Amino acid sequence: METTVKVQQVSKSFGKKTVLSGVDLNMEKGQIYGLIGPSGAGKTTLVKMMVGMDMPDEGLVEVLQTKMPSLAMLQQIGYMAQSDALYNELTGEENLKFFASMFKMGKTEQKERISYAAELVNLKDELGKKVAAYSGGMKRRLSLAIALIHNPSVLILDEPTVGIDPELRQSIWNELTRLKSDEHKTIIVTTHVMDEADKCDMLAMVREGKILTRGTPEQLKRQYHATSLEEVFLQAGGRES
Numbered sequence: 001m002e003t004t005v006k007v008q009q010v011s012k013s014f015g016k017k018t019v020l021s022g023v024d025l026n027m028e029k030g031q032i033y034g035l036i037g038p039s040g041a042g043k044t045t046l047v048k049m050m051v052g053m054d055m056p057d058e059g060l061v062e063v064l065q066t067k068m069p070s071l072a073m074l075q076q077i078g079y080m081a082q083s084d085a086l087y088n089e090l091t092g093e094e095n096l097k098f099f100a101s102m103f104k105m106g107k108t109e110q111k112e113r114i115s116y117a118a119e120l121v122n123l124k125d126e127l128g129k130k131v132a133a134y135s136g137g138m139k140r141r142l143s144l145a146i147a148l149i150h151n152p153s154v155l156i157l158d159e160p161t162v163g164i165d166p167e168l169r170q171s172i173w174n175e176l177t178r179l180k181s182d183e184h185k186t187i188i189v190t191t192h193v194m195d196e197a198d199k200c201d202m203l204a205m206v207r208e209g210k211i212l213t214r215g216t217p218e219q220l221k222r223q224y225h226a227t228s229l230e231e232v233f234l235q236a237g238g239r240e241s
């Protein structure tokens with residue numbers, strides 16, 4: 001198996017607060033990885049390091065065998081942050097075009113990618129509206145479309161389906177599963193939604209800046225003698241946020 005993301009002995013503090021401590025993770029190509037854990041556990045800090053937006057104090061983060069942060073890797077990584085970074089005064093389509101223009105892409109490919117991404121998140125009919133007039137869920141959907149716009153091989157999604165209705169949530173997960181199976185993308189999601197965690201190939205439970213346990217959803221359930229991931233989560237000492 002090919003390693004896509006390698007996190008080695010990563011530690012990080014903000015002031016006196018230790019947010020990550022000795023984290024090791026290996027993520028293989030063509031899998032969906034879920035990071036679960038209570039609010040404040042360090043999940044966002046960890047994924048930001050994979051994107052190159054934050055630096056470890058100690059340790060190493062590599063994506064596709066390249067030490068992060070790396071400008072060259074931005075073409076390979078699609079990132080959806082927890083808060084939307086969109087241009088409110090531009091329309092949905094203008095936002096997509098703007099972000100697409102930052103990547104190496106021909107005009108035809110750009111059109112195709114915008115169409116694909118807008119379709120996936122069910123925003124085709126709303127693309128002409130200014131983002132200022134979008135609902136919270138529509139903004140999340142546009143952010144997801146932007147993360148996918150350059151057809152990255154690694155997708156890093158921080159709570160991607162918050163504020164998205166169940167039907168669309170399901171179709172997004174179907175597409176994530178297809179991207180993994182057919183296009184061998186590596187997908188990393190943070191989530192508080194346990195039925196989404198169940199759809200991941202591998203899970204790592206983060207708590208107080210450490211990886212408490214990891215494995216497939218089935219392995220974690222067996223390890224904790226639990227029938228659901230919710231039970232695993234609670235038994236592992238997490239709190240719902």
Ligand SMILES: Nc1ncnc2c1ncn2[C@@H]1O[C@H](COP(=O)(O)OP(=O)(O)OP(=O)(O)O)[C@@H](O)[C@H]1O
Nearest residue numbers: 014019037038039040041042043044045046082241
């Ligand atoms: N730039 C920063 N400066 C100071 N403290 C920070 C900073 N970024 C994160 N933290 C702190 O680091 C800890 C971990 O935050 P992080 O956002 O990584 O958690 P999380 O697991 O993603 O939480 P949630 O599930 O609520 O998104 C929190 O206590 C947070 O307040």
